[in-house]
Amino acid sequence: MKQYGYEQSNADHTLFLRRRNEKVTLLIIYVYDIIITGNDHVESTRLMSRLNGDFETKNLGELKYFLGIEVARSEEGIFLSQRKYVLDLLSEVGLLECKPADTPIIQNHKLHDSPYQTNVDRDWYQRLVGRLIYLSHTRPDIAYAVSMVSQFMHAPKKDHMDVVVRILQYLKAAPGKSLFFGKHGHLDVEGYSDADWARNVTDRRSTYGYLTLVGGNLVTWRSKKQKVVSISSAEAEFRGVTKGICELLWLKRLMIELGYPPRIGMRLFCDNKAAISISENPVQHD
Known part of the structure; x- marks a missing residue:
């Protein structure tokens, strides 16, 4: 090239x-x-x-299908989905006729690694989670649940497999749900970040998440457990903010290379006042 x-x-x-x-x-x-x-x-x-x-x-x-991702165009914009991928996955695990679930994971769940739970087939579990990880490229609605079950790939238990099955049941409700990229007359860059605090009952680490939008369209997102234990909700939120900032800077660099640099300042939204205060005031290093 x-x-x-x-x-x-x-x-x-x-x-x-x-x-x-x-x-x-x-x-x-x-x-x-x-x-x-x-x-x-x-x-x-x-x-x-x-x-x-x-x-x-x-x-x-013209691009219509790429690596399991279906591409459809209309006058309104571009749609990305993995409907066939979802249906093939449900057919493989025998859940095409299952009862759909309303959410991909139970609210306030308590997933943890316990030696007293029943073991499940690790290879089968890793295969299912791996396919769900790839599916999350077009399904941000399952990103958090998939990040949870992917933490137990080394020794999956029955409770972990039950959550994987629930994610599949949730996908059965809307296998063709897609991402939409439309024209909104601008290429402004925005981000949103959030984090829980000490949710993991095993190691008390927090999970952060962020998403970014370019021109009003969702382009990147992530949900991942933090590497260290945060001693306050403000610290957990601030670590999520830093990850969101890194993603915005990466997007800015990419857009400059493409010849479409952001025309106005990029904005990152957070719902924790303490984390916002620390971000705005670099003197507060302590």
């Missing part, structure tokens, strides 16, 4: 881009699957012709 005059992105090393006459052409690759996009149609055609000359390639036309 560099021989073709493309630059490798520093924000995402699988992304290559080339600007020409204020237009941009993008190529992103995963192993041997490639997406080419951009607003320079002449360069896109030239790139596909050069790739055909150097490699054995197949042009599948």
Whole structure:
């Protein structure tokens, strides 16, 4: 790609881009699957012709299906879903006719690692959780529940498997739920962060979560247990804020490389006054 005059992105090393006459052409690759996009149609055609000359390639036309992700377009915007992926997963585990669940996990759950619980097949558990982790790329509604069950991959118990089954029952309720990317007339960047405090009953660590929006569209999200024990809710929330800030800075760097830098300051929202105060006042290091 560099021989073709493309630059490798520093924000995402699988992304290559080339600007020409204020237009941009993008190529992103995963192993041997490639997406080419951009607003320079002449360069896109030239790139596909050069790739055909150097490699054995197949042009599948307009993007409709990529790595299990279905892409649909309309006048309103673009939809991303994994409906077929969900139905295949439910069919594999025999839950196509199961009773749907309203939520992916029980509120105020108390998942923990106990030696007194019944063991389950670890390979089967890891396979199911691994597929749910991939599914969470288009289903932010299951991100928290999947992050919980993924913490017990080393020694899963019956209670952990019950939560995995509940997530699958929740997916049965709406297998085609999708992400929507629409035009809102701006590319403002916003983020939201939150965290619980000492929720894990085993090690008393907190779980943080954040999401980011570009142009009013949800683009990234994460839910993960913190690496250290926070001694206050303010500390747990502040650690979540720092992760959200890192994600915003990464998005800013990527958008600058694409040629669409944020025009106004990026905003990060948090619901903890103490964490906000610490963030706004760098003097409060203690």
